[in-house]
Amino acid sequence: MKHHYTVTLGLGAIGLLGCCLAFATCLVLPSPAMSGPSAREVEVNSVRLHYVEEGSGDPMIVVHGGASDLRTWEPLRERIAAKYRFIAYTQRYFGTGPWPDEGKNFSVATHADDLAKFITSLNAGPVHLVGWSYGGTVATVAAVKNPSLVRSLIVYEPGLVSVLSEESVEGKAAREDRAKIFGPAIAAAKAGDAIQAAKLLREGVMQLGPGGFDREPQATQTRVLDNARTVPLAFAAPPSPAITCDMLKNFARPTLVMRGDKTQPYFALISDAISKCVPAARLDVLKNVHHGGPHQDPAAFTAAVFEFLSQRAFLIAPAMSPGAQQ
Numbered sequence: 001m002k003h004h005y006t007v008t009l010g011l012g013a014i015g016l017l018g019c020c021l022a023f024a025t026c027l028v029l030p031s032p033a034m035s036g037p038s039a040r041e042v043e044v045n046s047v048r049l050h051y052v053e054e055g056s057g058d059p060m061i062v063v064h065g066g067a068s069d070l071r072t073w074e075p076l077r078e079r080i081a082a083k084y085r086f087i088a089y090t091q092r093y094f095g096t097g098p099w100p101d102e103g104k105n106f107s108v109a110t111h112a113d114d115l116a117k118f119i120t121s122l123n124a125g126p127v128h129l130v131g132w133s134y135g136g137t138v139a140t141v142a143a144v145k146n147p148s149l150v151r152s153l154i155v156y157e158p159g160l161v162s163v164l165s166e167e168s169v170e171g172k173a174a175r176e177d178r179a180k181i182f183g184p185a186i187a188a189a190k191a192g193d194a195i196q197a198a199k200l201l202r203e204g205v206m207q208l209g210p211g212g213f214d215r216e217p218q219a220t221q222t223r224v225l226d227n228a229r230t231v232p233l234a235f236a237a238p239p240s241p242a243i244t245c246d247m248l249k250n251f252a253r254p255t256l257v258m259r260g261d262k263t264q265p266y267f268a269l270i271s272d273a274i275s276k277c278v279p280a281a282r283l284d285v286l287k288n289v290h291h292g293g294p295h296q297d298p299a300a301f302t303a304a305v306f307e308f309l310s311q312r313a314f315l316i317a318p319a320m321s322p323g324a325q326q
Contacts, residue, residue, distance in 0.1 A: 037077075044117040045110075047100050051089035051118075055081030058151065059124040062088045063115065065133030066234050067198050067227040069095040072132070075295055079302045084128065089118060091138070093233060096226050106233035108134075108240035112141040119149045126151035128309065132294055133157055133205075134234070140274075141241050144251055152254040154305055155274070157267040157291055162242040163274055170269045177266040181205060182235075189232040197235075198228035205291050207264065248277035255281040256308040258301070260289035267291055282308060 037054040052070060060080060064072045069090040073080075080086040091111050093103055115138055119127055129150050131139030136158025143150045161178065164171035185201035188194075199213040202224055206212070213221065255278045259271040275283035284304045289296040 037081075042118065042121050044114050044121060045092075047092050047114070048097075049089050049092065049114065049118060050095060050097070051087060052077075053085065053087045054078075055084055055086045057084050058128060059122065060084040060086055060128040060130060061115075061119060061122075062086070063129070063131040063135030063139045064088070064091065064094070065135045067201060067224055067231055069223075069227060071223060072295075075298050076302055079298065080305075083306060085124070087122070087127075091115075091135075093230050094227055103230075103233040106230070107237045108137055108141055109238070111138045112145065112241070115139065115142040116146045116149060119146075128152045128154065130154045130305070131156070131158060133291065134159060136160070137240055140243060143253065144243055144247060145241075147251065147253060150253050152256070152309060153251075154256045154258070154308070155271075156258045156294055156301070157260070157263060157271055158274070159267070160240065160243055160270055160274065161266075162240065163245050163248065163270060163277060170273065174266050174269040177264055177269075181264060181266055185231065186235050189235045192232075194228045194232050195225060197231045198224050201231055207262075207290055245273065245277040248274065249279065251278050254308075256284065256305065257281055258284045258286060258293070258304060260291065260293040260296075261285050261287055262290040263293075264290070284308070 037052040039050055039052055041048045041050045043049075050070065054077060062073045062076075062080070064070060070088040073086075073088040077086055077088070090097075092114055093099055093106050119129075119142075126149055129139045129143055129152070131137070131154070133156070136155035137160045139153065140155060140158055140160055143153045159178075161171075161174055164174050166172070166175070181204040182201070183204075185197045185204060188197035188200055202216070203209065203212045208215070213224075216224075255274075257271050257275040257278075259268055272283065275281045286293045286297060286300050286304070289300075294301045
């Protein structure tokens with residue numbers, strides 16, 4: 001199987017390993033279309049997940065958003081790998097590989113469990129966990145349920161609306177805005193048009209306006225459409241495990257929440273709420289960007305991450321065993 005890796009954008013939506021554990025096997029694959037790290041794969045929960053790895057030091061696992069795959073992190077790979085052991089993987093059902101089923105297990109719960117098993121398979125101790133959009137939701141769920149695997153949590157505009165109660169002013173506003181953002185894409189998905197759903201999803205989340213998808217770079221369009229088949233799955237998936245503000249009050253890992261100052265209320269309200277719920281969490285608002293912030297200003301995004309970790313990561317001992325009970 002050939003794997004061609006280029007850059008993609010993340011979207012919102014409802015050294016080789018020395019050893020692997022018994023449930024995981026590792027394989028190095030060629031990656032002719034990518035300079036830098038070779039592509040690899042690992043078996044987790046009976047599915048094979050593709051990933052790339054580069055750099056050394058503390059491991060940092062990055063989790064892509066919806067209608068996307070590991071390629072979304074390519075613009076940030078070299079910056080991160082210069083300071084950390086950069087690891088990006090493609091979540092189950094995403095990418096262009098064959099599915100083990102028809103998508104029946106697509107859910108945040110599935111992806112969060114896959115992530116926890118993926119971290120364990122690396123046998124690298126607690127990791128810095130970075131998630132963008134849907135990947136931020138997956139990363140947060142995995143971190144809350146498996147804190148011993150996480151050294152720090154960094155999320156950019158996760159769609160974790162459960163932190164806002166439905167009765168609150170903020171909760172109502174976020175849910176109303178969510179309907180505006182995702183409504184057209186949901187309608188297209190229900191009508192059986194995954195391609196149109198993917199286009200409308202990107203236009204809504206990235207604030208492109210009607211027809212904005214067709215003005216995107218051709219490579220971006222291609223990569224979004226590569227993952228269009230996942231959009232109906234995402235909209236039909238069971239609700240995300242409810243991570244409430246009260247639950248986050250018990251999350252003791254250093255946490256950085258980021259959002260753009262031009263982003264939509266849905267993402268802004270959720271990000272602000274998470275930063276208030278997690279004890280001593282930090283909120284960074286990036287200037288002149290929206291939901292695509294990590295790509296719109298990768299220098300600002302990585303600078304915020306590095307500055308945060310230089311001050312906070314020492315709070316969690318790096319020698320902590322991944323299997324330690326919390």
